[in-house]
Amino acid sequence: MSKVLMKGNEAVAKAAIEAGCKYFFGYPITPQNEIPEYMSRELPKIGGVFLQAESEVAAINMVYGAAGAGVRVMTSSSSPGIALKQEGISYIAGAELPAVIVNMMRGGPGLGGIQPSQADYFMCTRGGGNGDYRHVVYAPATLQEAVDMTMEAFEVADFYRMPVMVLGDGMIGQMMEPVEFRQPAKRELEEKTWASVGTKMERKPNVINSLYLDAKELEDHNIRLEEKYNTIIKNETRHENYKTEDADIVFVAYGTTARIAKNAADALREEGIKAGVLRPITLWPFPERAFDELNCKAILTVEMSMGQMIEDVKLSVNGRLPVHFVGRSGGMVPEPKLIVEKAKEILGGAQ
Amino acid sequence: MAVVFQKTKGLTDLQTHYCPGCTHGIIHRLVGEVLEELGVLGESIGVAPVGCSVLAYKYFNCDMQEAAHGRAPAVATGIKRVLPDKVVFTYQGDGDLASIGAAEIVHAAARGEKITTIFVNNAIYGMTGGQMAPTTLVGQKATTSPYGRDAAVVGMPMRVSEMLATLDGAVYVERVSVNNPGNVRKTKAAIKKAFQAQINGEGFSIVEVLSTCPTNWGMHPVESLKWLEDNMIPYYPLGNFKKVEEGK
Numbered sequence A: 001m002s003k004v005l006m007k008g009n010e011a012v013a014k015a016a017i018e019a020g021c022k023y024f025f026g027y028p029i030t031p032q033n034e035i036p037e038y039m040s041r042e043l044p045k046i047g048g049v050f051l052q053a054e055s056e057v058a059a060i061n062m063v064y065g066a067a068g069a070g071v072r073v074m075t076s077s078s079s080p081g082i083a084l085k086q087e088g089i090s091y092i093a094g095a096e097l098p099a100v101i102v103n104m105m106r107g108g109p110g111l112g113g114i115q116p117s118q119a120d121y122f123m124c125t126r127g128g129g130n131g132d133y134r135h136v137v138y139a140p141a142t143l144q145e146a147v148d149m150t151m152e153a154f155e156v157a158d159f160y161r162m163p164v165m166v167l168g169d170g171m172i173g174q175m176m177e178p179v180e181f182r183q184p185a186k187r188e189l190e191e192k193t194w195a196s197v198g199t200k201m202e203r204k205p206n207v208i209n210s211l212y213l214d215a216k217e218l219e220d221h222n223i224r225l226e227e228k229y230n231t232i233i234k235n236e237t238r239h240e241n242y243k244t245e246d247a248d249i250v251f252v253a254y255g256t257t258a259r260i261a262k263n264a265a266d267a268l269r270e271e272g273i274k275a276g277v278l279r280p281i282t283l284w285p286f287p288e289r290a291f292d293e294l295n296c297k298a299i300l301t302v303e304m305s306m307g308q309m310i311e312d313v314k315l316s317v318n319g320r321l322p323v324h325f326v327g328r329s330g331g332m333v334p335e336p337k338l339i340v341e342k343a344k345e346i347l348g349g350a351q
Numbered sequence B: 001m002a003v004v005f006q007k008t009k010g011l012t013d014l015q016t017h018y019c020p021g022c023t024h025g026i027i028h029r030l031v032g033e034v035l036e037e038l039g040v041l042g043e044s045i046g047v048a049p050v051g052c053s054v055l056a057y058k059y060f061n062c063d064m065q066e067a068a069h070g071r072a073p074a075v076a077t078g079i080k081r082v083l084p085d086k087v088v089f090t091y092q093g094d095g096d097l098a099s100i101g102a103a104e105i106v107h108a109a110a111r112g113e114k115i116t117t118i119f120v121n122n123a124i125y126g127m128t129g130g131q132m133a134p135t136t137l138v139g140q141k142a143t144t145s146p147y148g149r150d151a152a153v154v155g156m157p158m159r160v161s162e163m164l165a166t167l168d169g170a171v172y173v174e175r176v177s178v179n180n181p182g183n184v185r186k187t188k189a190a191i192k193k194a195f196q197a198q199i200n201g202e203g204f205s206i207v208e209v210l211s212t213c214p215t216n217w218g219m220h221p222v223e224s225l226k227w228l229e230d231n232m233i234p235y236y237p238l239g240n241f242k243k244v245e246e247g248k
Helices: A008-018 A034-046 A056-070 A081-096 A121-125 A143-160 A170-174 A217-234 A255-271 A290-292 A308-317 A336-347 B024-037 B053-058 B072-082 B094-099 B102-110 B161-165 B183-197 B222-237
Strands: A003-006 A022-024 A049-053 A073-079 A100-107 A137-138 A163-169 A177-178 A240-242 A247-250 A275-280 A280-283 A298-303 A323-327 B045-049 B063-066 B087-093 B116-121 B171-176 B204-210 B239-242
Touching: A003 A008, A008 A073, A008 A100, A008 A143, A008 A163, A008 A170, A008 A177, A022 A034, A022 A056, A022 B072, A034 A049, A056 A073, A056 A081, A056 A100, A056 B063, A056 B072, A056 B102, A073 A081, A081 A100, A081 A121, A081 A163, A100 A143, A100 A170, A121 A280, A137 A143, A143 A163, A143 A177, A143 A217, A143 B094, A163 A170, A163 A255, A170 A255, A240 A255, A240 A290, A247 A255, A247 A336, A255 A275, A255 A298, A255 A336, A275 A290, A290 A308, A290 B094, A298 A308, A298 A336, A298 B222, A308 A323, A323 A336, B024 B053, B024 B116, B024 B183, B045 B053, B045 B072, B053 B063, B053 B087, B072 B087, B072 B102, B087 B094, B087 B183, B094 B102, B094 B116, B094 B161, B102 B161, B102 B204, B116 B161, B116 B183, B161 B171, B161 B204, B161 B239, B171 B183, B171 B222, B183 B204, B204 B222
Parallel strands: A022 A049, A022 A073, A073 A100, A100 A163, A137 A163, A247 A275, A247 A298, A298 A323, B045 B063, B045 B087, B087 B116, B116 B204, B171 B204
Antiparallel strands: A003 A177, A137 A280, A240 A275, B171 B239
């Protein structure tokens, strides 16, 4: 299939359909509106369902119902809307249902703004909802990655029976790049014999549920979930090393910010300063072990926030190296110059 | 000897956790009987609420989903949109449906979502220990209205059936009561009509069932039934608020 020039949000929506998602429940919020708009146009053509819910809360609970009925289903939103969806995400995780959630982040807190941001790192990697749960978080840096990860997200969600989030930002959602739609490696997926589709009086009822009133039963459930999460940490953690091998300073950045950090690293190398980028591709599981291989003098975390991922960076580095931060927030996008200057300051080269 | 009565296949054999005198058990049985009599038990998916009937997913003998507080109509919407040929119902209490889930029930009705809601109104939050609900009557004592519900502070109790009946998408809306055998029979007839409306693809259907809560009302079961008749029915009149048009 040849490449087509598409807007990020539409590319993500098309990727979902290509992955076999025929059900979408959403609610309008900028800057992700092209996803529900695309779905409302395209899903009826293939016998699918697009439904605009009365709220983000309702949308995610519709996703719960549809996922429980055994189909591939997606919702998308942006930061304040994702905050509202956290209730449902916790229930989906607890009931072990597969679902894909797209978050095109904007600035916060509160109503914040509508410009690109990465200030939902805590909410999306820590489990913004209640209870002991985790879900995979993919952080695409290009639209091709956004497409590939959206398609992969459905496989991963089905394979582990869990919610999976694709975490972009307003930049990823709104910009255009050429993309192609390639099917991900198919995983061996079991038939969804657990789904609530009617017993036909041929089997015992299936129950989709996250309630365990017996404390011991709930603890056993939590332990089983933890074992699943440990398997995911082992098998699904992804990152990219960009010129880190000989680097004196390594930038840690994901998504949109990683692209800017790469430009900054290249600019520094032209000046003879060895810089590289470690790019987490999955934010949960976080590529902790990737930091063990770094032999640099310092680490600079770059985010479009006031500094959130830096906590995971510090935990991973575990005091072995100095960890610094530079970033912009509120919808301001850092320029390479900001990163270059901070790097020089750290390495003692600032004038 | 001829069998004159037997437990419906619509319920599992599990003993329920409901308090003595609580009418949830009757309403469960009626729903189970209707699903069995309509021959749709194997084609049904129920959605349980949060509240006293949170464990309903263990009692109905069909596929079930447990929803978050108030979200049952949204969950049921997700199921029905995926499985339009199946019978999908929610079973919800008054705290769940009329308070935290007010948006979900209103919009499910407005969309004409082809689901059936069994709405059990006992004018109180039962599971959490007797707090005031949107349906608690004026002057009625609850643990969060210890001096009786004061309309000047929290407004008047909500009449959900009357409100939902104003929506075009709601095609069958009826309020019934299970306070005496005659009304129990009428309740079953209403539940059957509501499910029939769904099966016929007419739209959203809801049966509001006035119910008792002896434990949290602080009354004997028989006193509770009398209290319901004397206090609830005058404020929440029984009857049909919306009928599927004949021959439609």
